[in-house]
Amino acid sequence: MVAGIRTPLPIEALAKPLPKAYQDLMATYKKLERHYRDMLDLEFTIQEGKLYMLQTRVGKRTGIAAVRIAVDLVKEGVIDKREAVMRVGPEQLAQYLYPIFDPKRESQHHAVGKGLPAGPGAAAGKIALTPERAVEMKERGERALLVRRETSPDDIHGMSASVGFLTAKGGMTSHAAVVARQMGKVCVAGCEALDVKDNGTIRFGTFTLKEGDALSINGFTGAVYAGEIPVVESEIIQVIQGNIKPEQSEKYRYFSTLLAWADGFRTLGVRANADIPDQAIIARGFGAAGIGLCRTEHMFFAEARVPIMQRMILAKTREDRERELAKLLPLQKSDFIGLYRAMKGHPVTIRLLDPPLHEFLPKREELMVEIARMELNQADPVRIEEKKLLLARIEELHEFNPMLGLRGCRLGITMPEITRMQVQAIMEAACEVTREGIRVVPEIMIPLVGLAAEMKAQKDLVREVAADTMRRCQTKFPYLVGTMIELPRAAITAEKIALEADFFSFGTNDLTQTTFGFSRDDAAKFTDFYMNRRDRCPRCLSREVDQKTMKCRACGLQLSGTPENILDADPFATLDQEGVGGLMRLAIERGRKGRPDIKLGICGEHGGDPASVAFCYDLGLDYVSCSPYRVPIARLAAAQAAIKTAGNGGAVKRRPARRSRPTSRRQTRC
């Protein structure tokens, strides 16, 4: 049982054969759970009809169960709301967002078997009976569903290639179950009815399927279906999208109840990173109090827009560039209108164009090869010449380290017409939506500022175009101009930059890149090793170190101690509090010297990581901004950080006079 290799019966199965022991067990578990005020794991044995309790501890649970238990315990008066909020791991909320089967279609199917719901979500795919087969299917672009008697570590490559696993044997702690939850895969374990034959078929009772046939598994209920049931968004997301009414979804009620309680303790604002109206709607549904980062370049990557963007980049004169920019203006404006409408008065932080321009152009090396081929094939010289001209411009834009090149505000300063177009679109859209009666608070964000003079140059331009547009549209509304803090130099010189900026938003992705000198695209080559050095020989890097004698079996080195890991966690996932966080601390301290009421946020990936959210709370930020789907996680993490600080007797120690901004801001949380 404990090893997870036997499939357990439901506890009620005990009632008939051993009624006395069953009653004792029921009485004992109620007593224990009252004592521990939580759901428990119980270990027991029954010998000659007599119940012996072996051990107990607070029980492991899925995220969905954790929320349910916490909310129920509050309703039963066992714990209070504060404790309920503390009892759910923020990361566990992610389980609410897993896809499910289309409920109507699932109800039309009859389950061929039932097992334990060991990995949440819903998966449909083709049966693979070996890991090798699963890999093959994945390579052909098919969704594989790995079906095994039980899984073992040798199956890992096949498990990784599958959308889900179904096993005949094993419980909630079996290999398949543990790996599924780690990998975020769907899993039904210990399906008793399943018989995996050696001839390439599987049977559920009398019903036979063969490798390659369609199968569907429900990781929430443990149901197994023959055939492919369409997978749809999670219930929570469907409620947010308006497909299901909130009162129809029990899951949504639990989910939103706990988050509402969390908001009661939370002081840190939570915004979302959203580039298009659809994302903004999801973000609002998850409780985001604004957009903390809209990356305007994403609007240009749409298929119809890339050619205009390319012509803009390849233009030889400012006039030609302005002509193409004029075509982008209405497209960008309509994007902003959609965002403002979706956010219904909540602030929208819009970052001006950030990436290096060559990202919009064909790849240099591919074009070089193409030209070489055309020349050898004696293609039309006019077309070759065209390609060569294009290559020449790409060569001009080529950079050895694009991450550290002509991008961010450097674009807007050297090509001010790009900034002008973007600000005009932001402002014209705001005028239009304001006239619709919707409040709009654009927060224009200048990327990659390292020098106060850069900020001033761009701010002056923004103010000029904004004033001009408002005058033309005869509409007035408040707006802010701020900057990303994403370069060490910006952090060090934050006092001067704050004199020019209404707000700072920490761009911790880039700040992590420059602080560490790690390129996010390249660093995995060594950071993976940095995080897993502990179990290797420091000389030959072999894992064959005898833990007793501390001698390497591969190269013979006598180790003087256990090698240390160089990194504990991936700094792009969890904020490096010592280094990057140290620079953030400096920037806040110095930024407030320049502008005591400066608004402070974060908009890197870290804004949705619970440990990083807690750190941002400690730093005294006004808000975190993260992917829309991580907003609930950030809300819960922020509440827990506030509760923990209060518990340490520090409920009021934070948050100085930042609320007293002159700009009228309606929302209580940004």
Next chain:
Amino acid sequence: MVAGIRTPLPIEALAKPLPKAYQDLMATYKKLERHYRDMLDLEFTIQEGKLYMLQTRVGKRTGIAAVRIAVDLVKEGVIDKREAVMRVGPEQLAQYLYPIFDPKRESQHHAVGKGLPAGPGAAAGKIALTPERAVEMKERGERALLVRRETSPDDIHGMSASVGFLTAKGGMTSHAAVVARQMGKVCVAGCEALDVKDNGTIRFGTFTLKEGDALSINGFTGAVYAGEIPVVESEIIQVIQGNIKPEQSEKYRYFSTLLAWADGFRTLGVRANADIPDQAIIARGFGAAGIGLCRTEHMFFAEARVPIMQRMILAKTREDRERELAKLLPLQKSDFIGLYRAMKGHPVTIRLLDPPLHEFLPKREELMVEIARMELNQADPVRIEEKKLLLARIEELHEFNPMLGLRGCRLGITMPEITRMQVQAIMEAACEVTREGIRVVPEIMIPLVGLAAEMKAQKDLVREVAADTMRRCQTKFPYLVGTMIELPRAAITAEKIALEADFFSFGTNDLTQTTFGFSRDDAAKFTDFYMNRRDRCPRCLSREVDQKTMKCRACGLQLSGTPENILDADPFATLDQEGVGGLMRLAIERGRKGRPDIKLGICGEHGGDPASVAFCYDLGLDYVSCSPYRVPIARLAAAQAAIKTAGNGGAVKRRPARRSRPTSRRQTRC
């Protein structure tokens, strides 16, 4: 005269026609120079035989003249040594190092003309009569010597393409003269004998030359020669190389006298960056008290070594890699032996392998094109396959931002056998030279450390190999293990890193790259503009701004004020004291917390820039390290910084107890 468009006569020419005025002038100038205690520019006029003085100021002078005047004034008892040291701009010393004509060969030539020595140095090349012609010659790989009646701003492209300029008209402040000194080109201006014809010929009296003929000009004496005289190293460098005896060179005596005086005031050590023994010899000759940076990778770029390096990189197993490394070991060891011998007991800081490995391999895109061509030409499939394998490995090593990728200590940690080989070479060489009776102080420097654990891992490895080598060789000597501080994270976490490091050397090139987020290879695209924004319209970037009405003539914008420059200076040439310097300050403060007697140096390009040297002195560094040729400049700059601080009443305020290191160090300056 003042406009520089007339060629002046020597002052003695006045003696005969106007003897009274001449005597008055002589008496007045002596009186004035006594009063000002310096060489003066005098403006005067003579009307009806009577001398009128118009104005006077301290005269501009070449670097060589400045040293001579300062030293002579001390000998005449007019000023003291301290004042002499302050009177020469450190950058002016560079003029001593310009190439000269081979003296024997020059004495065999008879000058065809003589002009003003307007740009120091010696240049020989082919006559170009138009800037276009000079550009053409340069493109063909020829040395062009631009010969013009006088030059104008339209000639700039041709001036830039030439090795020197000769003009018929104009004085020391003429266009040609000013541009020459700015560009560091050789110039003889106002050569009276020169007649530039319109038919593509020039005449010196009766002597005719045509475009394309060889010509030589001496920018120290103003002499012009027909034909090409071989150019050799400067007199100073020849003394250092032992080709001329010090007592034979007046220039060297003046030069070394001033620098000896400077050393009397200087407390900041000056070292040199040198990779090979030849450079080390020059460095010692210029007074470097050690090597502050030996870049070991430069030793691998030698033609015979690159193939071994490539096989090492392409090796599939550690064993194969170690086999190739074993071949590099004796080569690297012999380099170090040369360096130690040249440095005669002064410390030698050796940086372990730093650049990304793909720098040693063929270029990815070139190989891609080559393979495409081979395929189309149906080349030998075996050879194509070989190339493809090579490409595959290059692709594996390819990085989007190599500057932020697998380099520095990341190489030594993931491939410890590279560090082992390098340390073994450093230590075996030190053993050998120690046994020759020469004191050796290797300082092993770990590059690109951002995490204390990286430093610890590499330091442990270094100590292990060092102990092992010393045991094998039965020789003992002191050595240090330290790190570069070249990442913001290293500066922020310097306290922890200092616990593992004997010294810090600020790698301000890389630190500038990461602090600003500027790639040194790419940033000129926008930094040139950043430094020259002041005179442009902020909307259309045109330079056509009417300075009176502040209206742009190109786009019509009414400017509200003069646009600001974004950058005052190139941060890769002159240290950014606010940003990069701010991080250095932090690193020093925190590093000393971790290790109070930590040794501190700088080894970026900035180590030879006078303003940056002064800043390093203020920061309290132990030494600066710069290119061998900039050592005299750094020595003088360091002396001036010390004198200035003393003048501010702060002679003793700096330099805490850093001299009390446990390691025995003989030298008084590092």
